[in-house]
Amino acid sequence: MSRLVSPLFAGREEELAGLLAAHEASADGTPKITLIGAEAGGGKSRLVREFTARVRGSARILQGSCLELSEAGLPYAPFAAALRDVVREYGADGVAGLVDEYAARELARLLPTLGVPADDAEPQLAKARLFEALLRLLERLAEERPVVLVVEDLHWADAGTRDLVAFLVPNLCSTRVQLVTTYRTEDLADGHPLRAMLGRVERLGGVTHAVLARLNRDQVAAQLEGMLGRPADPSVVNEVLARGGGVPLFTESLVDADGSLRTELPTSLRDLMLQVVGELPDAAQQVVRAAAVGGTRVSHPLLARVTGLPDAELNAALRAAVGGQVLSRDPGGYAFRHQLIRAAVEDDLLAGESAGLHRAYAEALTEDPGLEPDDLWAPVGLALHWHGAREPERALTAAWTAAAEAARQLAYPEQVRMLDQVLALWPVAPDAAAAIGVDRGTVLEAAADAACWAADTTRGLELVEEGLRELGPDGDPETRARLLLERAYVRLQVMLPGELDDLREAVEVAAKPTVVRAEALGQLARTLIRRDECAQARPLATEELALAEQIGEPEYAVEAQVVLARIDARQGRDVLPALAETVRRARGLDLGGLELMAYAALVEAHTATGAHAAAITTGHEGLRRTAQLGLARFGAANIAQGLAEALTAEGRWDDALAVVDDALALDPTAFGRAQLLVFRGRIAIDRGEVEAAIRVADELRQLIGETPSPFVLPLAELDIELALAAGDPAGASAALTDAVGDRLVMASPRYAWPLLCIAARAAVDAGDTAALDRLGSIAGDAERPGPVAAAYAASFAAEVSRAAGANPALWDEAAAAWTAPHPRAYALMRAGAAYAALGDREAAGDRLREAAALAEPLRAEPLLDQLNLLARRVRVELGAGARAHSEAARVPFQLTERELEVLALVAAGRSNREIAGELFISAKTASVHVSNILAKLGVASRGEAAATAHRLHLFEPA
Incomplete structure (x- = not known):
């Protein structure tokens, strides 16, 4: 099976830039030498290819590779290959003409086609003469154009090649020659002759030594x-x-x-891994095979017990394995340098050989668990080794014990792994239920719960469905309720329908006043809040709080308090002290999941009140706690999305994107991914990165599917923004109706107001008075809890006023209501346009300059484009940053004043003849202007040009 190759050169940008800078210097007469080291497969050859491809047009590339000595490689092989290319271009006589006949005869030692080598009257000086001849040739070639000499695989170099490289490094004086060499770092064992040579030459001037790190x-x-x-x-x-x-x-x-x-590993890669091991001494290979069965890392005492080798022999074998770059030292033990080597070695073991090694590990850990210092890996390793030793009963009981230890340490992926082993061994282990003291249904339930905590939703859903099938409709009600709660949670995370039905059934069947009912009440209340049905959620949370106090379960009391605080926050009440207290209570009770839930609610509450600095501090603290608790994949997305919202509102867009990217890197569930993508999409659209915003919208649409979700409104907002960016205000207005319908009426202010504002903008641009009336009715009934909702309400009122003409006072009120830089800048831009329409140039200029100062650090390109165009029309100066943007954009697309006038008429639907009449120019001149405009805009038709003009709001009065 062939491997894919990325056309994108990733991760070596800095090294490539260094090579290109060195090339520029050498082309100016300052020779540069670059030594590039990397492990096998580390990208050194790809780096050289990318570099030479970029400079081939301006330099002569001479290139050759050393041959592996085990293949009886020729001396000076890379230089012979490079010289062969020169001979192909110039011919033997041409090479002699470049140097002289005597030097050409010296070069014939590398390439016989150049003639008969000179007599060795002084054989002790023959090498020196050859080196001088090659240097002379390089100097003459560099007089014509710069030379890049590449010598690859220097780790295989013969002594002569190493000496020749060492000679060239200090002697390429004032020549336009750049020398680039590559070598494998893992092949430079102690005593390798290349080590000494590298040590000598890297201290010389003009030499750069770069060792390529692994990609992050x-x-x-x-x-x-x-x-x-x-x-x-x-x-x-x-x-x-x-x-x-x-x-x-x-x-x-x-x-x-x-x-x-x-x-499976590709055969070629597997063979490469095994070749590395096969080059070790037999004793080292034996130790490596034993270590491969031990896992990712193995302690020295445990490896000594399993191999049974005397200390001296074991240490010698380990030294060889470490020196051969197969193993690396690890605190207290050893790890494989590449996990692929471990996988290849383990896969290559015979069945009996593997089982025997697993038994040796299992017996050693049973006798002395302290041989493995890791408190979790000791029981997990014991379970895996008994399984590998084909002892199902001992493997089952060990896995059950290891699962309990994993749960205690909040290591949920390992807990799932161990419970999966219990379930897999259940049919073959004698009397499994008696061995661990629980039935299979209990194991399924525990495994499903662990999978949810591990954010392994696919496995969690499989386990829950299996548990429900085994239980049947007439099974224990509380067990059924617990499984329904698990399924509802998984359905939420993977965004499948049926979550609400499961929760309502769980509340119905869990009728007794127990922890199961408390859990069902809390989970249903949280779901209803996400669906903006707070009136239904409050009595459920109130009942949960009372029940928690009745049965003495503080966990559910804390959960109920978080839910009630979130409801109160959405109604404008001050809940910050209450939520801070729930964070402290959850931590005091060692309730990690609830603590993270309280953190997320606290971040949201701070953001809703406009206290973005506090939200940012709390968000970062919450993210640190996810890592400390081992729940980053489970809980980071919920907190990160609140933190990203606060950072975005503060104008720290790059920081917000970094938070989003870090959280996405944890591979959250579909629900968590959607939470994060919303902010990536918003920033992309506000920066004019339309293609990126389209990708986000498409992925959100795929994630949401037909499931009711809180992301429907943010997706509608993004769709409207994209339609406006495409110059399609009618499509933007239609997107609101198609996407949300009546859902906007019930939405929480957090989601409703942003959508109302962008929808009003689209309706005004489209002249859709019916939509404006409908939006006005919804806005009139919408709650305005806190300053952020009030700022949105002010922007909405100003946006709607555009339908009746310029109203700068409303836009001033909106700008004053905002602390977030982007919506404030937008309101100031609109205010400036309104003042300009009324002829107040001074007021317009003040607002446009302030807007530009806010938009520039954000790199809000569409807004900056509008500001620069408006400033030109009003004839006011913006700040230095905005002027630089204007120069870069050439206002925009390098359109001239006349072309802007023509584009305005194209956008108004005028023909070339009509344009000519209005501007008092010939129809032919109008046609030329239109053609130039289409070329500069990069569009194919007048309609596309008009759409671009609408997208940038080039010609609207306010």
């Missing part, structure tokens, strides 16, 4: 996106990084064309 997660994601032509699934990125370690070659080998992980 973002770089692996970029490489995968280049390979697939679309962003890879975050779970695939995480798994590829874990298995491939950030080695570019491994990344390319681990993914199929459809973006899925390959279940």
Whole structure:
């Protein structure tokens, strides 16, 4: 199976820039030498290819590789290859003409086609003469144009090649020659002759030594996106990084064309991994095989017990394995340098060999668990080793014990893994229920719950469905209620229909005053809040609080208090002290999930009151707690979306995007992903990154499907913005009706007001008075809790007023209501336009300048385009930053004043003849202007040009 190759060169931008800068310097007569080291597959050859492709037009590329010595490689092989290219271009006589006949005869030692080598009258000086001849040739070639000499795989170089490189480095004086060499870092064991040479030359002037690091997660994601032509699934990125370690070659080998992980290593890659191990001494190979069965890492005492080798022999074998770049030192033990090496070695073991090693590990850990210092890995490893040793009963009981320890440490993925092993062994272990003291249904329920906490929603849904099938409709009501609650939660996270039905049935069947009913009440109340049905949620949360106090379960009392505080916050009440107290109570009770829920609610409450600095501080604190609790994948998205909202409102858009990207990298559930994508889409549209915003909208649409969700309104908002950006106000107005219908009436102010404002803008632009009337009716009934909702309400009133003409006072009120820079800048821009329409140029200029000062740091390109165009029309000066933007955009698309006039008439639907009449120019001149406009806008028709003009609001009065 062939591997994919990314056309996108990811992760080596800095090194490539360094090579290009060195090339510029060498082209100016300052020779530069770059030594590039990397492990096998680390990207050094790709880096060289990318570099030479960029400079090939301005430089002569001479390139050759050293041959592996085990293949009896020729001396000076890379220089012979480079010289061969010169001979192909100039011919033997031409080469002699470049240097002289005597030097050409010296070069014939590398390439016989150049003639008969000179007599070795002084053989001890023959090498020196050859080196001088090659240097002379490079100098003459560089007189014509700059030369880039590439010597690859220097780790395989013969002594002569190493000496020649060492000679060239200090002697390429004042020549336009750039020398680039590559070598494998893992092949430079102690005593390798290249080590000494590198140490000598890297201290010389003009020499740069770059060792390529492995790619980080973002770089692996970029490489995968280049390979697939679309962003890879975050779970695939995480798994590829874990298995491939950030080695570019491994990344390319681990993914199929459809973006899925390959279940087996490609044969070529597996052979490469095994070849590395096969080069070790026999004793080291034996230790490596034992270590492969031990897992990702293995402690020294445990490996010593399993191998049974004396200390001296074990240490010698380990030293060879470490020196051979197969193992690396780890605190207290050893780890594989590449997990792919471990996988290949383990897969290569014979069945009996594998079972025997697993038994040795299991017996060692049973006798002395302290051989494995990790408190969690000791029981987990014991369970896995008994399984590998084909001891089902011992593997089952060990897995049950390990699952309990994993739950205690909040290591939910490991808990799922262990409970899956229990379920897999259930049919073959004798009397499994008696062995662990619970029935299979209880194990299913525990596994489903663990999968939910681990955010493994696919596995969680499988387990819940299996549990419900086994229980049947007449099974224990409380067990059924618990499974229904699990299924409802999973359905929420994967955004499948049926969540509300499950919750209502759970409340119905859990009729007794127990913790199950309390949990059902709380989960249903939270769901109703997400659906903006707070009136129904309040009595449920009130009952949960009373029930928690009745049965003495403070966990559910804290949950009810969080729910009630969220309801109160949406009604404008001050809930900050109450929510801060719930955070403290949850932490004091060691309730990690509830603590994170309280943090998310507290961030939301701060943001709703406009206290963005407090929201940011609280959000960062909450994210730190997700990591401390081991619940980052479970709880980070909920807190991160609130933090991103606060950062966005503060104008810290880059910081908001960083928070979103970090949270998305954790591979959250579909619900969590949708929470985060909303902010990525908003910032993209406000920065004019239309293609990125379209991708976000498409993904949100796919995630939401037909499921009722709080993301319907943000998606509608984004769709309207995209329609406006495309110059389609009628389509924007229709998007509101198509997407949300009557849902907007019931929406919480948090989601309703942003949509009302953008919908009003679309309705005014489209001249849709019916839509404006409908929106006005909804806005009249909408609640306005807190200053943020009040600011939106002021913007809505100003937006609606545009239908009747310029009203600067309303836009001034809206601008004054906002602290967030972008909506404030937008309101100031509208106010400036309104004052300009009334002829008050001074007032218009003041507002436009302030708006530009706010928009420039945000890089809000569409708003800046509008401001610059409006400033030109009003003839006022904006700030220096906005002027720079104006110069870069050339107001916009480098349109001249006359072309702007023509475009205005094109947008108004005028023909060329009508344009000529209005501007007192010939029809032919009008046609030329229109053609120039289409070319500058990059559009194909007058209709597209008109759409662009509408999108940028080029010619509207206010």
